[in-house]
Amino acid sequence: MRLEDLNKKYDKLQIKYGAKELDSIYNGGCSDNPDICFVFMNPTGRNIASSKNWKGLKSPWIGTKNIWNLFYKLDLLDEDIYKKIKNIKGSEWTAEFANEVYDDVKKHKYFITNLGKCTQVDARELPDSVYLEYLNLLEKEISIINPKVVILFGNQVSSIVLNDKISVSKVRKRQFIKTINRKKYKCYSVYYPVGNGIFNIDKSIEDIKWIMDIELSSKSKILIK
Numbered sequence: 001m002r003l004e005d006l007n008k009k010y011d012k013l014q015i016k017y018g019a020k021e022l023d024s025i026y027n028g029g030c031s032d033n034p035d036i037c038f039v040f041m042n043p044t045g046r047n048i049a050s051s052k053n054w055k056g057l058k059s060p061w062i063g064t065k066n067i068w069n070l071f072y073k074l075d076l077l078d079e080d081i082y083k084k085i086k087n088i089k090g091s092e093w094t095a096e097f098a099n100e101v102y103d104d105v106k107k108h109k110y111f112i113t114n115l116g117k118c119t120q121v122d123a124r125e126l127p128d129s130v131y132l133e134y135l136n137l138l139e140k141e142i143s144i145i146n147p148k149v150v151i152l153f154g155n156q157v158s159s160i161v162l163n164d165k166i167s168v169s170k171v172r173k174r175q176f177i178k179t180i181n182r183k184k185y186k187c188y189s190v191y192y193p194v195g196n197g198i199f200n201i202d203k204s205i206e207d208i209k210w211i212m213d214i215e216l217s218s219k220s221k222i223l224i225k
Helices: 003-017 066-073 079-087 095-107 128-145 155-162 195-216
Strands: 027-029 036-040 110-114 149-153 176-180 183-190
Touching: 003 128, 027 095, 036 128, 036 155, 066 079, 066 195, 079 095, 095 110, 110 128, 128 155, 128 176, 149 155, 149 195, 155 176, 155 183, 183 195
Parallel strands: 036 110, 036 149, 149 183
Antiparallel strands: 027 110, 176 183
16 A cells, blocks of 8 residues: 555545645655654644645645744754745745655655644644544554654644553653554654644754654664563
């Protein structure tokens, strides 16, 4: 199975749970054994790729600014790309620039996705029942790309993916194991870094840097048993 094979299922769920005038947002980045798979909540209409007139990538955070602060401070985004993002309006993103940004994401070996792909017009809260309908599809994504580490943003996403009641503040820098198709994946829960969670972005950066140092460096000592 390929990632693209999941898109029709996402589009059906968009009709069911998303804004009818907007498209699903899928995923993007390194899809071949990335170092990190970042899992957010769900997209909003601020992502200009959700427009039915958009002809480019249907990937997360296109046309937005704040989340790229996180990736830049993690040394996961080249400075020239970051400056371009900061210096243009969201509406000025082109399909070509979106490709340029996601080529940089691929180069830095990470993958960006959302648990829910149903685009809303705004950042309204979605019930667990909606996200649960996407869980099996996310697990298929993870199985296809086979990341070294999965980073889950926020209490709700973490709780659903890990099938446990998670409070990020109580599990910082704690490793969880999620088994998909008999393969074990190392997962961490971190603070949601944008929107209402923007005030927690420094904590997110601190924890992700620690995770990267522990899990991705040559001195990694944490093993799956």
